[in-house]
Amino acid sequence: MKYWLDLFTGTTWDEFRNAGASVSGFSNRMRKNVEKMQCGDIMLCYLTGVMRWVGALEVLGPSTDTKRIWKDVEFPARVAVKPVVMMSAETGVPMNELEGKVSFFMGKADRGKFKGFVRMSPNQFRAQEDGDFILKLLREAERSPVARPVDAKKLARKPFFKAERRKGKETISTVVTVPEPEEPDESEQAETVTKAEARASTTRHTEMQYHLMTLGSEMGLELWVARNDRSRKWNGTALGDLPGVIEELPTQFNEATNRTIELIDVLWLKGNSIVAAFEVECTTSIYSGLLRMSDLLALQPNLEINLFLVAPDERRDKVKQEILRPTFSLREKPLAEVCGFLSFEKLTEKVEGIRRLGLASSLRPDFLQRTAEFFTAENDI
Numbered sequence: 001m002k003y004w005l006d007l008f009t010g011t012t013w014d015e016f017r018n019a020g021a022s023v024s025g026f027s028n029r030m031r032k033n034v035e036k037m038q039c040g041d042i043m044l045c046y047l048t049g050v051m052r053w054v055g056a057l058e059v060l061g062p063s064t065d066t067k068r069i070w071k072d073v074e075f076p077a078r079v080a081v082k083p084v085v086m087m088s089a090e091t092g093v094p095m096n097e098l099e100g101k102v103s104f105f106m107g108k109a110d111r112g113k114f115k116g117f118v119r120m121s122p123n124q125f126r127a128q129e130d131g132d133f134i135l136k137l138l139r140e141a142e143r144s145p146v147a148r149p150v151d152a153k154k155l156a157r158k159p160f161f162k163a164e165r166r167k168g169k170e171t172i173s174t175v176v177t178v179p180e181p182e183e184p185d186e187s188e189q190a191e192t193v194t195k196a197e198a199r200a201s202t203t204r205h206t207e208m209q210y211h212l213m214t215l216g217s218e219m220g221l222e223l224w225v226a227r228n229d230r231s232r233k234w235n236g237t238a239l240g241d242l243p244g245v246i247e248e249l250p251t252q253f254n255e256a257t258n259r260t261i262e263l264i265d266v267l268w269l270k271g272n273s274i275v276a277a278f279e280v281e282c283t284t285s286i287y288s289g290l291l292r293m294s295d296l297l298a299l300q301p302n303l304e305i306n307l308f309l310v311a312p313d314e315r316r317d318k319v320k321q322e323i324l325r326p327t328f329s330l331r332e333k334p335l336a337e338v339c340g341f342l343s344f345e346k347l348t349e350k351v352e353g354i355r356r357l358g359l360a361s362s363l364r365p366d367f368l369q370r371t372a373e374f375f376t377a378e379n380d381i
Helices: 010-018 028-036 114-119 128-143 186-191 195-218 255-261 286-299 313-323 344-357
Strands: 003-008 023-026 042-047 052-062 077-086 161-167 170-176 222-225 266-270 273-280 306-311 339-343
Touching: 003 010, 003 052, 003 114, 003 128, 010 042, 023 028, 028 077, 042 077, 042 128, 052 128, 077 128, 195 222, 195 266, 195 273, 195 344, 255 286, 273 286, 286 306, 286 313, 306 313, 306 344, 313 339, 313 344, 339 344
Parallel strands: 003 042, 273 306, 306 339
Antiparallel strands: 023 077, 042 052, 052 077, 161 170, 222 266, 266 273
């Protein structure tokens, strides 16, 4: 018997229970994981937003049920289930009760991110004892329920909204996110950043540009670095002085396009073609980097280019929220489908591995597509 994570919001948990709690569903992109489930496996149910464990479901097998269960997003990869434990958000087990007792939440450093474990479902528990422990807590909470208040706004959170976009003569239904209005604006947050934090952010930003540029150079590509970053130094070398850096952009683009892309943090080029573009964001607005990428595609809709947003892992959720905004999702080619997320940590690990094995010269410019994460609204329930 294996344990699997099953993610819900307060809204989708209610919809699941109101539909009879007999079928759980997931996005098509998670179908391979769904197919790995076996009869008798247990899915442990976690409410995002309010961070409560609220149920355990026994897997009965694949389901061909196609009835509408969730109002806003359908989940077609379905599993027939039997409830083992079912609770409300108020009586659920708070995530903080797991601190120091499960492998994905060993201490304060894991708070919020939980080592990435609760980012998608179904996700198999790596440690059997983690599942055993959570199921034990759920059974105890069911026998002796304790009501704890939850934030009503977070419980009623509706992360995804339906919208339509035009593709030729067709109207295509899509799903977008709308950021919460009460979130502080990043420009306001930036004003509270200390000088020391600002210096650290600039240094990290430059380090990531340096890694991307040296990797591109080792792959035999030409490089472009944002004009306002050319004098920045890493390892004693100005970015503008690195091997392969060009002084002028290819001339086939119009002025508007050139004005847009000359401030993109790093470009990889092959001849007159741009093969990859990278925006690096530390504490600055995620939105501005994505907007530059979107503007580039709007100006050059037929441009085939690998786009990446590079940011610290702790900003992943913000990247996802911003890239699924209507302004990016309602494009003929949604930005989330063509712009991948690369965390600083994953990029650094990848670059170090490539250098250690001496693989750079044999890599194709699109290899990072397999490393990057591409977001869709169906990633979560």
